[in-house]
Structure formats: structure tokens, C-alpha cells
Amino acid sequence: MVRASPPSTWMQGLDLPPQLFGDTGGSDYELYEEDDEFVLTIDMPGFETDEIELAWDDGVLNIAAEHADENRGRKKTYHRRFRFPKTVDDEEISAEYTNGVLEVRLPTAESTTQGKRIPLEG
Incomplete structure (x- = not known):
């Protein structure tokens, strides 16, 4: 079983709830x-x-x-949502499913959310 990893560097300094990446008790993923x-x-x-x-x-x-x-009259479902900063290049996201493990790669993009310098007149 894959274990959830501690918050990565991009999360440091952000005041985000621990539940942001899904159920806190779940250990079926690693990010x-x-x-x-x-x-x-x-x-x-x-x-x-x-x-x-x-x-x-x-x-x-x-x-x-x-x-x-x-054959057994059962249905198995899975649903989970993961929120990322808006710096992901959504055109380059890729996914692969092998031997029961889903791997999703989300390349980061240049962010304009860092702000922009505003000239001061006066």
C-alpha cells in the first residue's frame, strides 16, 4: 500500500487545511x-x-x-478529488495505470500569481 507523503515544498508557508488532498485517514495515495x-x-x-x-x-x-x-452482484467504486495550485500545465498532464496503481504526472507551469511590480508615480 502506498503511504501519503508529508506536505511537499510547494505547500510550505501556505495556510491550508490538512484535508485539502482528500480524506486524512486514507493511505491509498502518495503525492x-x-x-x-x-x-x-x-x-x-x-x-x-x-x-x-x-x-x-x-x-x-x-x-x-x-x-x-x-457474477457476485457487487459494484466497486472509487472517487477522489485533489486540489492543486493553478500552476499546473493542464495540456501536459499524463496518466498511466499499471498493476493496480494509477500514476498521474502534473507538470508545473509558469505562474503569474506571484504578482507583478506596479510602478509608483509621484
């Missing part, structure tokens, strides 16, 4: 910063690739999956 990207790995055994849906919307990664076991 860390590597080079110029965020890497999210999630243990999701029992799903097929076509049963997993990923969506990116305004800084939020939404992951949903559903598997129906008709």
Missing part, C-alpha cells in the same frame, strides 16, 4: 513533487483501464472509477 512536476500515485486494484475516468477542472483533479462484478 510528491519531483523535478518540475507533481506526481500522484494511487492504489486502485481491481479496476480496468477503461473503468477509470480522470478530469481536470480549474485546479482540481477528479478521479472516478466503477467496476461491476456481475
